[in-house]
Amino acid sequence: TYDDGPNPSNTNNLLNTLRSNGLRATFFNIGQNAQNNPSLVRAQVDAGMWVGNHSWTHPHLTQMSSSQIQSELQRTQQAIQQATGTAPKLFRPPYGETNSTLKSVEQQLGLREIIWDVDSQDWNGASTSQIVxxxxxxxxxxxxxxxxxxxxxxxxxxxxxxxxxxxxxxxGMISPTTGRAVAPDGSGPASPSPT
Structure with a gap:
């Protein structure tokens, strides 16, 4: 999974490298980045990637009210839907921070919360070999x-x-049903179409 895009200086390079290595991934996009770069969101989908919601501004959602959280997630749903024709089914909370208020809003919007099992530490200055x-x-x-x-x-x-x-x-793709990675050929419980 790749968080915080799309990013005009790197997203196309990332997509080309994934494709040339036969890989597909889920991109958790920040809503305002998606709104500012809709062609890059479409490029993610056109490259066979899946697109998820990563909030509008990447705030600490657990410190916000239900209505503020609703706005962060809903605006992102709309921006991604406008760019791709499909609203995301997956949501990654910024910083991996979650609570019952956030989970309630996710449920209202039909989003499955996706945390991670392994942190590459790329955000923390990890070298290429450390990421590998x-x-x-x-x-x-x-x-x-x-x-x-x-x-x-x-x-x-x-x-x-x-x-x-x-x-x-x-x-693999992340199953909206289980929240786990499954083979991207659709043989699992998830649909093969990008969500």
Whole structure:
């Protein structure tokens, strides 16, 4: 998964690198970035990626009121739907912070909350090799946190792809039903269409 995009300086490079390595991923987009760059959101979907909601401004949602949270999530749903024709089914809370108020708003909007199992630490200055090592800890069905804007993250992709293949794993889609990664061919309980 890649958070915080779309990003005019890096998203296309990231998409091209994923595609050339035969990988698909879920992009948790910030609503205002999606509104400012709708063509990049469409490019994510056109490249075979899945798009999720990562709030409008990336705030600490657990410190906000229900109506403020509603606005953050709803505006993002609308921006992504305007860009792609489909509203997201997946939501990643900024900083991985959640509480009952947030969960209630997610439920009202039909969103499944997605946290991560492995943090690549790319946001924290991890090197390409450290990002590759983090991805090497992934087990079947698990989700890794990465971000759209770092060149180290893009540089790690080919090694991550090779490592997954060597362990007979593939990059998967996140099932809106279970919130776990499943094979992207639609053989699991999830639909093969981007959500």
């Amino acid at each position: 090592q983090a991805a090497g800890r992934l087990q079947n069905g698990q989700i890794i946190l990465m971000h759209d804007q770092y060149s180290t993250t893009v540089q790690a992709i080919s090694q991550i792809a090779a490592n997954l293949r060597s362990r007979n794993l593939c990059a």
